[in-house]
Amino acid sequence: MNKAAPNGRPRARSSVTIQHIAARAGVSTATVSRTLANPDVVTAKTRERVLRAVAETGYTPNVAARNLRARRSMMILVVLPNVANPFFAQVLRGVDDELVTAGYDMIIGNLDNLVAREARYVRLAQAGQVDGVLLMTGRIPKGDTRNMDDLGLPMAAVCAAVPGLAAPQIVADDRGASIAVAKHFIGLGHQRFGYVSGLQGNVNDVQRYAGFLEGLDAAGVPREAVTYWPGDFNLRAGVEAARAFLTLAERPTAVYAACDEIAIAFIKTVSDAGLEVPKDVSIIGFDGIEFAEFISPTLTTMRQPRYELGRASARALLEEIQDGGTGERLIELPAPMVVGDSTAPPRPGR
Amino acid sequence: MNKAAPNGRPRARSSVTIQHIAARAGVSTATVSRTLANPDVVTAKTRERVLRAVAETGYTPNVAARNLRARRSMMILVVLPNVANPFFAQVLRGVDDELVTAGYDMIIGNLDNLVAREARYVRLAQAGQVDGVLLMTGRIPKGDTRNMDDLGLPMAAVCAAVPGLAAPQIVADDRGASIAVAKHFIGLGHQRFGYVSGLQGNVNDVQRYAGFLEGLDAAGVPREAVTYWPGDFNLRAGVEAARAFLTLAERPTAVYAACDEIAIAFIKTVSDAGLEVPKDVSIIGFDGIEFAEFISPTLTTMRQPRYELGRASARALLEEIQDGGTGERLIELPAPMVVGDSTAPPRPGR
DNA sequence: ATACACAATGTAAACGATTACATTATGGTC
DNA sequence: GACCATAATGTAATCGTTTACATTGTGTAT
Numbered sequence: 001m002n003k004a005a006p007n008g009r010p011r012a013r014s015s016v017t018i019q020h021i022a023a024r025a026g027v028s029t030a031t032v033s034r035t036l037a038n039p040d041v042v043t044a045k046t047r048e049r050v051l052r053a054v055a056e057t058g059y060t061p062n063v064a065a066r067n068l069r070a071r072r073s074m075m076i077l078v079v080l081p082n083v084a085n086p087f088f089a090q091v092l093r094g095v096d097d098e099l100v101t102a103g104y105d106m107i108i109g110n111l112d113n114l115v116a117r118e119a120r121y122v123r124l125a126q127a128g129q130v131d132g133v134l135l136m137t138g139r140i141p142k143g144d145t146r147n148m149d150d151l152g153l154p155m156a157a158v159c160a161a162v163p164g165l166a167a168p169q170i171v172a173d174d175r176g177a178s179i180a181v182a183k184h185f186i187g188l189g190h191q192r193f194g195y196v197s198g199l200q201g202n203v204n205d206v207q208r209y210a211g212f213l214e215g216l217d218a219a220g221v222p223r224e225a226v227t228y229w230p231g232d233f234n235l236r237a238g239v240e241a242a243r244a245f246l247t248l249a250e251r252p253t254a255v256y257a258a259c260d261e262i263a264i265a266f267i268k269t270v271s272d273a274g275l276e277v278p279k280d281v282s283i284i285g286f287d288g289i290e291f292a293e294f295i296s297p298t299l300t301t302m303r304q305p306r307y308e309l310g311r312a313s314a315r316a317l318l319e320e321i322q323d324g325g326t327g328e329r330l331i332e333l334p335a336p337m338v339v340g341d342s343t344a345p346p347r348p349g350r
Numbered sequence: 351m352n353k354a355a356p357n358g359r360p361r362a363r364s365s366v367t368i369q370h371i372a373a374r375a376g377v378s379t380a381t382v383s384r385t386l387a388n389p390d391v392v393t394a395k396t397r398e399r400v401l402r403a404v405a406e407t408g409y410t411p412n413v414a415a416r417n418l419r420a421r422r423s424m425m426i427l428v429v430l431p432n433v434a435n436p437f438f439a440q441v442l443r444g445v446d447d448e449l450v451t452a453g454y455d456m457i458i459g460n461l462d463n464l465v466a467r468e469a470r471y472v473r474l475a476q477a478g479q480v481d482g483v484l485l486m487t488g489r490i491p492k493g494d495t496r497n498m499d500d501l502g503l504p505m506a507a508v509c510a511a512v513p514g515l516a517a518p519q520i521v522a523d524d525r526g527a528s529i530a531v532a533k534h535f536i537g538l539g540h541q542r543f544g545y546v547s548g549l550q551g552n553v554n555d556v557q558r559y560a561g562f563l564e565g566l567d568a569a570g571v572p573r574e575a576v577t578y579w580p581g582d583f584n585l586r587a588g589v590e591a592a593r594a595f596l597t598l599a600e601r602p603t604a605v606y607a608a609c610d611e612i613a614i615a616f617i618k619t620v621s622d623a624g625l626e627v628p629k630d631v632s633i634i635g636f637d638g639i640e641f642a643e644f645i646s647p648t649l650t651t652m653r654q655p656r657y658e659l660g661r662a663s664a665r666a667l668l669e670e671i672q673d674g675g676t677g678e679r680l681i682e683l684p685a686p687m688v689v690g691d692s693t694a695p696p697r698p699g700r
Numbered sequence: 701a702t703a704c705a706c707a708a709t710g711t712a713a714a715c716g717a718t719t720a721c722a723t724t725a726t727g728g729t730c
Numbered sequence: 731g732a733c734c735a736t737a738a739t740g741t742a743a744t745c746g747t748t749t750a751c752a753t754t755g756t757g758t759a760t
Contacts, residue, residue, distance in 0.1 A: 017715095017716055017717080018716065018717060018718095019716080029716090029717080029718090030718080030719075033717070033718060033719080034718095034719095037718085061716080061717065062715085062716050062717065063717095064715080064716080064717085065715070065716035065717035065718085066716080066717050066718075067717090068715090068716080068717075068718095069716080069717050069718045069719080070717080070718060070719095
């Protein structure tokens with residue numbers, strides 16, 4: 001008997017099962033299943049009867065049952081350091097776009113910058129809840145328990161390379177872009193430089209600083225001409241670095257910030273202190289967030305192809321799942337410079 | 351037989367089942383299940399044996415099987431218009447924090463601003479894949495197919511009220527805040543006003559405009575003194591509104607923007623055109639995004655308690671799931687004004 | 701010692717799909 | 731019309747838990 005809801009419509013929460021459809025259409029459950037999974041394998045007449053029954057009852061296959069039997073979940077776990085970070089939000093959109101077209105959905109594993117939270121998602125993945133894992137974090141510490149790497153699940157890393165991970169890694173060319181930053185500053189005639197770090201030890205930050213130094217080295221800039229400020233990937237870090245900058249007797253005239261938030265806060269802070277950007281100090285950021293062109297002066301920045309990073313990584317992960325995976329490889333997308341008004345030659349005579 | 355991985359560690363992808371644990375611990379599967387679900391119901395000795403077996407094998411219960419039998423998934427579907435929008439990202443963090451402590455995880459239903467995408471998530475919810483739905487969108491159109499509202503699933507709405515939805519709705523006090531905006535402008539002595547709309551017909555936008563007008567009405571401002579620009583909740587809309595503003599012979603001296611992005615782009619555009627903010631025009635935004643205090647001039651804005659909106663809505667949803675729900679009710683959180691440098695009295699003699 | 705309440709465990713039936721294998725229907729060829 | 735290949739469908743096992751119900755064990759009151 002097909003129980004109807006009070007309003008006469010089919011009952012919600014899918015109390016209607018494949019048995020009901022089979023009975024209603026006068027076929028076996030196997031035929032119903034086949035009709036839905038592979039319509040061409042059944043007779044047109046059968047197909048029509050089954051589909052009508054489905055439509056009339058509003059039947060939707062129970063996912064748990066399907067997952068259990070078929071041993072897949074059509075779910076991808078996306079692990080990221082912090083959902084609140086707009087940078088990842090844009091990457092997520094790329095991931096989602098790609099996953100959706102392949103019929104997958106995503107579970108968000110938000111670490112909230114706490115390494116301890118990772119265990120939860122390792123467990124979730126272990127439980128067969130997901131068909132693959134996308135790591136949006138460069139920091140997968142080898143804990144006391146088994147970690148993601150050992151799960152034997154298809155994986156991919158995006159945004160930040162995970163050293164030693166045997167999986168596709170999709171990242172922006174941090175090093176190359178940072179060399180370009182150095183070259184740009186040099187080309188403008190700068191001689192004293194500063195670097196505001198993102199998170200200490202973060203793989204992106206390391207690459208950016210290394211690339212920056214490499215570019216400066218190539219131009220013969222002595223290491224003493226480069227000031228380094230530790231920081232974090234947020235606005236506050238920009239304020240603090242700017243304060244440190246302001247106390248210097250001989251200030252750098254060109255500052256490279258590990259991300260746009262830092263750069264924007266840096267500009268705001270030094271401007272409030274009476275300096276002019278770019279006349280007194282030139283600044284280049286990283287990421288190419290939208291706000292970069294809506295501040296004054298507009299920010300020169302290295303644009304990460306965030307959406308594309310998301311798409312490419314999801315695509316790579318899907319390949320891992322389907323083809324068994326081509327496995328370990330590094331895909332570097334270029335991060336081109338977007339020239340704004342925050343860079344100029346240094347004030348003459350300085 | 352317990353198959354070990356090549357490295358001698360327990361095999362990944364949880365090929366070890368509850369049967370293995372039962373055998374290893376010399377108990378029945380029922381006892382294993384009980385030990386894990388409700389440890390105090392078994393003998394200390396039994397508990398110890400079971401837990402040891404679990405630890406030695408690295409057993410994790412298969413979630414699909416559990417979901418199937420227990421008829422719950424410990425998953426919440428979060429439907430939002432656009433993952434790439436930083437505003438929602440912060441709300442998501444609040445949601446996640448609350449859900450995690452209750453043992454739930456979240457599936458992201460990203461509509462990408464396309465109404466058509468909703469069907470996918472209705473289906474997902476129908477399939478018993480989630481225990482509840484959190485709607486972060488004010489636009490749930492009654493489609494030709496059954497929509498979320500009819501699912502019979504625990505639900506809650508956040509950020510934007512869904513008219514007619516019989517569920518808890520957690521929103522900021524758009525109207526009250528907008529009245530405060532009007533009062534603030536009036537208090538400064540302004541007489542000509544502008545409003546830059548968010549998405550046309552969006553429930554938040556409607557409330558904000560209504561509240562703004564209400565506040566102006568209360569001060570006896572004639573309707574002709576208010577210019578309305580249609581827009582969208584993004585930077586581009588601010589640019590366009592500003593361009594329209596600039597063409598006016600008699601410009602408003604006080605502009606209220608439906609969100610901070612609009613306000614920021616508006617400021618940038620009129621500044622580039624040679625006007626001074628706030629001397630020539632005062633601007634107030636909405637949301638209180640972080641960047642608001644890092645532009646020049648810093649933005650006066652109505653701060654939405656985004657994290658708290660997320661938390662409160664998740665809490666309400668969990669109550670719906672657990673207690674059967676107290677159901678329909680409106681929770682309005684205040685959106686206090688954060689006064690920046692973008693507001694001042696109008697230039698004298700204007 | 702016996703009976704009895706109650707705690708601890710075991711047995712086996714769900715949960716709702718997919719799918720290997722068995723069976724029946726269909727159509728083409730001689 | 732008989733035969734056979736092949737297409738279409740049916741039967742029933744299976745995925746790995748949870749849990750209702752049955753059974754056994756333990757301690758206490760009589």
